[in-house]
Amino acid sequence: MPKTYQEINDRIKQGSAFVLTAEEMKKYVEENGTAKAAKDVDVVTTGTFGAMCSSGAFLNFGHSDPPIKAEHVWLNGVHAYHGNAAADCYIGVTRMSDYAPFVYGGGHVIEDFVRGKEVEVHANSYGTDCYPRTELETYLTLADLNQAILCNPRNGYQRYNVAVNTTDKTLYTYMGKLLPHSGNATYSGAGCLNPLSNDPDYETIGLGTRIFLGGGTGYVIGEGTQHSPKTGFGTLFVKGDLKQMTAEFLAAAAFTKYGTSIYVGLGIPIPILNEGLAKKTAIKDTEIITNVLDYGVPRRDRPTLAKVSYADLKSGVIIVEGKEIPVSSMSSLSKARKIALKLKEWIEKKNFFLTAPVETLSRETESHPMKVTSEIKFVSGFMSAAVTCTLKETITEVANKIVKNDQDHVPVVDDVGKLIGIVTTFDLTWALAKGKLNLADIVTRKVITTTPDDPISVAARKMKENSISALPVIDSKNKLLGLITSGDVLQRGE
Amino acid sequence: MKEMVRVVVTFPRGAVKDESEYTRIFNDILNVERPLPLIQFLTTDLGIEIVLELTEEKVQHLKQLLTDPLIRIKSRVQIQWDRDQCVSCGACVSLCNVGALLFQKPDDNVFYDENKCVQCGLCVDACPRGAITKK
Numbered sequence: 323m324p325k326t327y328q329e330i331n332d333r334i335k336q337g338s339a340f341v342l343t344a345e346e347m348k349k350y351v352e353e354n355g356t357a358k359a360a361k362d363v364d365v366v367t368t369g370t371f372g373a374m375c376s377s378g379a380f381l382n383f384g385h386s387d388p389p390i391k392a393e394h395v396w397l398n399g400v401h402a403y404h405g406n407a408a409a410d411c412y413i414g415v416t417r418m419s420d421y422a423p424f425v426y427g428g429g430h431v432i433e434d435f436v437r438g439k440e441v442e443v444h445a446n447s448y449g450t451d452c453y454p455r456t457e458l459e460t461y462l463t464l465a466d467l468n469q470a471i472l473c474n475p476r477n478g479y480q481r482y483n484v485a486v487n488t489t490d491k492t493l494y495t496y497m498g499k500l501l502p503h504s505g506n507a508t509y510s511g512a513g514c515l516n517p518l519s520n521d522p523d524y525e526t527i528g529l530g531t532r533i534f535l536g537g538g539t540g541y542v543i544g545e546g547t548q549h550s551p552k553t554g555f556g557t558l559f560v561k562g563d564l565k566q567m568t569a570e571f572l573a574a575a576a577f578t579k580y581g582t583s584i585y586v587g588l589g590i591p592i593p594i595l596n597e598g599l600a601k602k603t604a605i606k607d608t609e610i611i612t613n614v615l616d617y618g619v620p621r622r623d624r625p626t627l628a629k630v631s632y633a634d635l636k637s638g639v640i641i642v643e644g645k646e647i648p649v650s651s652m653s654s655l656s657k658a659r660k661i662a663l664k665l666k667e668w669i670e671k672k673n674f675f676l677t678a679p680v681e682t683l684s685r686e687t688e689s690h691p692m693k694v695t696s697e698i699k700f701v702s703g704f705m706s707a708a709v710t711c712t713l714k715e716t717i718t719e720v721a722n723k724i725v726k727n728d729q730d731h732v733p734v735v736d737d738v739g740k741l742i743g744i745v746t747t748f749d750l751t752w753a754l755a756k757g758k759l760n761l762a763d764i765v766t767r768k769v770i771t772t773t774p775d776d777p778i779s780v781a782a783r784k785m786k787e788n789s790i791s792a793l794p795v796i797d798s799k800n801k802l803l804g805l806i807t808s809g810d811v812l813q814r815g816e
Numbered sequence: 817m818k819e820m821v822r823v824v825v826t827f828p829r830g831a832v833k834d835e836s837e838y839t840r841i842f843n844d845i846l847n848v849e850r851p852l853p854l855i856q857f858l859t860t861d862l863g864i865e866i867v868l869e870l871t872e873e874k875v876q877h878l879k880q881l882l883t884d885p886l887i888r889i890k891s892r893v894q895i896q897w898d899r900d901q902c903v904s905c906g907a908c909v910s911l912c913n914v915g916a917l918l919f920q921k922p923d924d925n926v927f928y929d930e931n932k933c934v935q936c937g938l939c940v941d942a943c944p945r946g947a948i949t950k951k
Contacts, residue, residue, distance in 0.1 A: 578942065655919070
């Protein structure tokens, strides 16, 4: 017999509702079967706690006297967006402080508000007849604000990619610190506790679903941005009252060399309306599969190195191309579990009732990559032929080549044209200063290179990161194809 | 018993291939019969880091022997973990080769085991909450 929302809410009101977390549900179904579980269980609670860069908060300050139509607003030195009405602003979590970038950002402003701290507000304006004030300086707490609405346009990702780095340099990404040579792997998501993994067909989660958000109650207000159910990457747009939230479930984050964000705790109750939902909410970590991607490739479409399950991920070790790699999460499983338990407690204590969605989420959309109307520029279009030398040549011969060809960089190749090093004008100066006579002594062996199909922006970043002014261009077999210099990039690239 | 100090020796990438080769080099350099008490062996983007536990005397000896400017010897940092700031995300866990930062069962809360920590410092800039700092 299918249940209705009304029947479940009645049972919550009587205190007789049977509520399980998604982890408890698997066990219950395993022991009792789906038919009995569907009959017995009223609600399954889910939870997730991950960094949500899409988040921010709409704040209303009220009007000062004399009033100001703020043109620019800073909260603790973080520039807030002020393209809205006179006394409103939007603080985005990834906006970084003007004074302490990468350490403090919009997410930290929101956490400070939630912790009850005073936040310094600075605003300026051009002044109007109705809003004459041009400068404002004050300290406000969350209690001083009229409204503070947390908005998270993309949360509840059904699953997420696993990140590794096959390059020989440590990378700092939104997926955390990735050691070279696949030294570690990171993932996000709570697996079988994830809300959308438990309701993959969006039967019960939709516009108007009441949820746990950041420690308070919130609502799903539609499909999330980049909602892509066709590829198994559904997302949710959620909002909630910041004044109800707690720092336990809403916590700022600062990722080294990436920037700031915020961890958002989300919990969604799933009413067990029918046997199908009992079956779906019994999903196991072994059944949720995701891709291991190489974040060493600085492109949108990163190569997939392996497929793993959330059970593999939670075990702490995954195997990628025959190698065991330690793996850990970027999202908190312990918090996700706490959220599911908290929501269960709210329902059991009659503090939380379920809502039926007024509109369900699309099951058809597919997120598309960005259409870029300007052409991508690749190294192949900007590289030039390199003047090369071999280790058999003398320093004087190489110096002559540099002078004759007006070049600063001479790649060193072996007999078959493979790159083995590079000599620059600086190396020759150094040789002169140190009295070095042998070319082999001054060659740089560890060369930063690029390939013809690298975008110009990737080559430019390599030069910037390594403080160098040229990159030998090689093919997959390390054969030298040419050279690209910072001059090439500046004059013809970006 | 003499007091032992922890030092880290960083070899530039490519200088040493694996642990056994390192042991051989070190034994050659220090001319000792017994392998040095090796605490940990790490691969970073700088190269290879070796954490050793030695007497102050041996540290001075090592400094005299390793004159290559690319080989760096420095004392270990002291890691501090602020439990209150930690949200148990786990961003540090896969970076810790010695299991000093781990998910504690059954709650999967992140726990820092000071006794296991070799103070390599790899985790410090990986914590999005600033919960891990160097003293």
